[in-house]
Amino acid sequence: MRIVDVLGYAYGGVIGYRLRSLLMLFAMAVGVASVVMLTGLGEGARRYVTGEFASLGTHLLIVLPGRNETTGGAPPLLGETPRDLTLDDALALGRSAAIRRIAPVTVGSAPVSFKQRDREVITIGTTAEFLHVRRLKILSGRFLPQTDPRRAAPVCVLGGKLKRELFGNRAAVGRWVRVGDRRFRVIGVLASEGRAIGVDLEDMVVVPVASAQALFDTPSLFRILVEARSQSLIPRAKQHILTIIRARHEGEDDVTVITQDAVIGTFNKIFTALTMTVGGIAAISLAVAGILIMNVMLVAVSQRTAEIGVIKALGATRRTILTLFMTEAGVMAAAGAAIGLAMGYAASAVTAQIYPVLSITAPIWAAVSALLLAVVLGLVFGVLPARRAAALDPIAALARR
Amino acid sequence: MITLSGATRDFVVGEQTVHALNNVDLEVEAGEYIAIVGPSGSGKSTLLNAIGLLDRLSKGTYRLENHDVTGLSDDELARIRREKIGFVFQFFHLIPRLKASANIELPLTLAGVDPAERAARVTAVLEDYGLADRGHHRPDQLSGGQRQRVAIARATVTRPKLLLADEPTGNLDRTSGKDVVHILERLNDDGITLLMVTHDPELANRAQRKIRMVDGAIESDKAVVSL
Ligand SMILES: Nc1ncnc2c1ncn2[C@@H]1O[C@H](COP(=O)(O)OP(=O)(O)OP(=O)(O)O)[C@@H](O)[C@H]1O
Ligand SMILES: [Mg+2]
Numbered sequence: 032m033r034i035v036d037v038l039g040y041a042y043g044g045v046i047g048y049r050l051r052s053l054l055m056l057f058a059m060a061v062g063v064a065s066v067v068m069l070t071g072l073g074e075g076a077r078r079y080v081t082g083e084f085a086s087l088g089t090h091l092l093i094v095l096p097g098r099n100e101t102t103g104g105a106p107p108l109l110g111e112t113p114r115d116l117t118l119d120d121a122l123a124l125g126r127s128a129a130i131r132r133i134a135p136v137t138v139g140s141a142p143v144s145f146k147q148r149d150r151e152v153i154t155i156g157t158t159a160e161f162l163h164v165r166r167l168k169i170l171s172g173r174f175l176p177q178t179d180p181r182r183a184a185p186v187c188v189l190g191g192k193l194k195r196e197l198f199g200n201r202a203a204v205g206r207w208v209r210v211g212d213r214r215f216r217v218i219g220v221l222a223s224e225g226r227a228i229g230v231d232l233e234d235m236v237v238v239p240v241a242s243a244q245a246l247f248d249t250p251s252l253f254r255i256l257v258e259a260r261s262q263s264l265i266p267r268a269k270q271h272i273l274t275i276i277r278a279r280h281e282g283e284d285d286v287t288v289i290t291q292d293a294v295i296g297t298f299n300k301i302f303t304a305l306t307m308t309v310g311g312i313a314a315i316s317l318a319v320a321g322i323l324i325m326n327v328m329l330v331a332v333s334q335r336t337a338e339i340g341v342i343k344a345l346g347a348t349r350r351t352i353l354t355l356f357m358t359e360a361g362v363m364a365a366a367g368a369a370i371g372l373a374m375g376y377a378a379s380a381v382t383a384q385i386y387p388v389l390s391i392t393a394p395i396w397a398a399v400s401a402l403l404l405a406v407v408l409g410l411v412f413g414v415l416p417a418r419r420a421a422a423l424d425p426i427a428a429l430a431r432r
Numbered sequence: 433m434i435t436l437s438g439a440t441r442d443f444v445v446g447e448q449t450v451h452a453l454n455n456v457d458l459e460v461e462a463g464e465y466i467a468i469v470g471p472s473g474s475g476k477s478t479l480l481n482a483i484g485l486l487d488r489l490s491k492g493t494y495r496l497e498n499h500d501v502t503g504l505s506d507d508e509l510a511r512i513r514r515e516k517i518g519f520v521f522q523f524f525h526l527i528p529r530l531k532a533s534a535n536i537e538l539p540l541t542l543a544g545v546d547p548a549e550r551a552a553r554v555t556a557v558l559e560d561y562g563l564a565d566r567g568h569h570r571p572d573q574l575s576g577g578q579r580q581r582v583a584i585a586r587a588t589v590t591r592p593k594l595l596l597a598d599e600p601t602g603n604l605d606r607t608s609g610k611d612v613v614h615i616l617e618r619l620n621d622d623g624i625t626l627l628m629v630t631h632d633p634e635l636a637n638r639a640q641r642k643i644r645m646v647d648g649a650i651e652s653d654k655a656v657v658s659l
Contacts, residue, residue, distance in 0.1 A: 036541045047529030063521025343526045344486060345586070348507045425486050429525060430585040 032351055041099055041358040044331070045366070051327050052363060058082060059324070059367025060374055062317035065399045066383075067375025069313045070397035073306030084295045090131075090262055091164065091291040094124075094255040094272055098285055114280050115251030118180060118240060125278060127271035132258040134408060135180065135240050139247040141211040143236050152193055153235040154210060156243020164256045167232065169177075172219030175239055175271040183241035188214035192233040194220045210236060211246050241349035265290055275425040311396055314404060320367070322409030328360050328416035332423075339420050340428025356417035364409020368402045404418040433594070433625055434460035434483060438492035441478050441648075450612035452478040454648035455492070460627070462593065465620045467636035467656075468629045470645035476629045477598055479645065483627065484517050485509045486595045497593075514543050518587030518624075520597040520616075522578045526571040526586075532578075533558065537587045543590065557585040565592060577608025584615055588624070595619060597628040599636065612636065 045052045096116045121135035137156035142149055161167070162174040174188055187210060194203050202218045215238060223233060231372045244250060259268040276286050332339070339352060347355075379392055441453035452475045460466065468476050481487040485501065493502045501512065526535045527539045533554050540550045550629055558567050573577055580600060587595060597616060601609035613635060620626040630631065630636050644652045 032542055032544050036544075040541070043529060044532075147552070338527050341527065341536065342542060344484070344513065344519045345542055346510050346512075347542050348510040350507070351542060414561060426481050428488075428502055 032347075032354070037354055037358050038362065040179055041362045044355075044359040045363055048331065048334075051296040051331070053334070055111050055320070055327050055363050056370060057326055059317070059364055059373035059405055062313070062320040063368045063371025064375035064378065065316055066313040066401040067393040067398055068378050069309040069373060070306050071379045071393035072376070073302060073309050074394050077299065077302030077306065077337045080298050081295050084291065084298060090259040090265060091290045092257040092259060092268055092272065093291075094257060094276070095287045095289065096169065096254075096285070097285060099280055100171045104309055106291070113269055114283065114285050116255060116276075117252065118244070119353065120279055121252060121255045122180065123275050124272060124274060127268060129264040130257055131260045131267040132160040132164050134158055134164045134256040135252050136161070136242040136254050136256060137226065137240055137247065137251075138253040139243060139250070141246060142209075143193065143197070145206065148197050150193060150196055152190075154243060154246065155235055155237045156240040156246075157237060158240055159363055160258075161237070161248060161256070161324075164258050165232075168222035170220045170222040171202075172217070173238065174219055176218075178239075180239070181241050182239065183244065183245050185215050186239065187220045188221060188237040189217060190221050190233045190235045190237075191223045193236060208236075210238065213242070213246060217243070220243065232355055238396050246369040265292060297344070306394075306397075309402075311380035316402070317401065317404055317408060318404075321364075321412040323411055324360055324364060325412035325415060328356065328413055329361075329419065332356065332416045335420075336428040337425060340425040343423070343425035345430065352421040353417045356420045357413040360413025360416070361406055361409045364413075365402075365404045368405035372398055372402060433462040433464075434458065435495040435496055436483075436492065439479075439482060439489050439494065439576035441475075441487065442490045451648045453489070455526050456482050456648075456650055458643075458650065458653075460625065462625055463620070463623055464637065465617070465626045465640045466628070467642045468535050468627060468645065469631070469633070469636050469642060470651070474645040476645055479649070480596050480598050480627060480629055483490035483594075484519055486514050486519075490496040491579060504590065514539065515616050516589070518592040518595045519586050520580070520595065520600045522599040523575075523604040524571070524583045524603075526579055526582055528571055530569070530570070531567065532563060532569050532574065532582045535571070535582055536589055539586060539590045553589055556588050561585050575608070577611055580604060580608070580612045581615065585610065588619060592624070594625045595627070597626070599631065601630065601632065609635075640652075 118135055121133055124130055124133050134157050139154050140151060142151050157174045158180045159177045171193060189203060203220055206217050207214050208217060221232065257268060257272065259265045269290060270287050273284065277284055325372045342352065375393060436456055436458040439453055439456040440451065443450045443452055471634055482489055489502065493500060536556050536557060537550050538554060558564050561584065563578065563581055566574060566578060600612055604612060616626055636642050639656055642654060642656050643650055
């Protein structure tokens, strides 16, 4: 029998029994559409999160006090509390040729007030470099001056939201605000960032690192942000940081260096796994659709015993009948899958209109594998009914009217 | 053309064995017109099914056109059915979702004949059997007589040498029954070997030879004397 004729016959079977065909198409379509949508959602989330991290700045390394054993070694022995990171540690890192910028960071919470208005916000103590390392923009005025980091100048830069809450529409630059028990002159206002992960930079005040240390009465740093000279110099910069700090901390490896790459890589992995998982769950609905196909095809075979008897009498071999019925199941699965793909992408497009942040499009691999899986399932679950059809005794099949 | 010797077909039902065919010897020449008669349950359909290779003998041998077909595989039997044998059934057995023309085309499609050739042959048989304007109708839009004519067209579109009809008029009124028989006889005139099971004595007497079966055996086998 010719392939075209096999397909034509299968198509006739699909068209000839409309209701059951529609049900099967629907089941398959829903399965495939959910794979497309869920993997699209996972993929969108992955892109969003990695995009957020990339926006924090490239070639970024973060130095944290304390050893962070990710391999799960023995807990630290008693009395082995890590040494604090100090401003001098941060400044010492400037010796490395692989490092372009260093921004020490101290963080604390303090009330900020202007006249009667009072807000409790995060205070960040850092240096002029912070602006470049974190890729921030200045709305008005300027950022912290390029002076000796050890000098506790009474100047501050406000986050956009904080500025609005304290000053409304009036100019803030040049005014004096109170942070904790000290007075600071406002020298600049930060522009809104649009996106940010971690600290909300909109709602904070930035002061020189030495001022913050005095304010919070601590010599230690929260962390040090380091920008390497290039992507390829990141590993060397990390090595240098570890060596320099070790030398300053009496041979102890008591800091952790996180690279931006590693963070993004980890998130990438997590979200890819997530996408696969939700895709897998959606694939279960495909399997259910496959079982439905089997059921419906079994019913089709018993409804069409006479037809099978006739084509046997007309000289169809077992193989031909097997092919005909499997093709019918396959055609139905493929058509359902195609409809499902269209539905899934349409739904994704609509969602993207409503939530543009999550640009959700299913990855091609997911769409292709959903399509293939649907057809394979159609064929696999078509085998049993087709075999039953092929094994029918033509005389018995024809004896029933 | 057909040689059955010691043909036996047993059915085991529970503890009992039914001899639907019991040691039948039969010789049929090419071009013969044979009516098979007998009471219900006497084995007429079983005999026809065995000759049509839809069923296998439990014992005995079957030679078709001088080839022993007794032990052939299913696929070989299917090929012989496709090439040499046409069937006509009491209940027509047309495929309801296919148009008359598609029903007729089916054996050619199964045999992989090319589409142009198929179309030509289908048009020709529709014409022959007075169905030219019914090709696009589905079976449920046709009368009984028309359905049986479509079924005959389907059985003969492959130009088989042997045509087996199991009570082809059993479901038809007298007039359409006559039409159908006339068509079958015309095919026989053109050289096809025709075996027809019937309960109608008048029809049986139109054949050249009449075989009467009782209890799975041939009780009588004689030439019909035409008046
Ligand atoms: N599949 C089967 N299983 C068991 N017994 C069967 C089977 N097919 C036929 N028989 C038995 O074989 C015998 C002959 O049946 P067959 O159908 O050949 O009779 P028939 O002469 O065609 O009868 P009718 O005129 O009613 O069609 C019957 O006794 C029947 O019960
Ligand atoms: Mg019978």
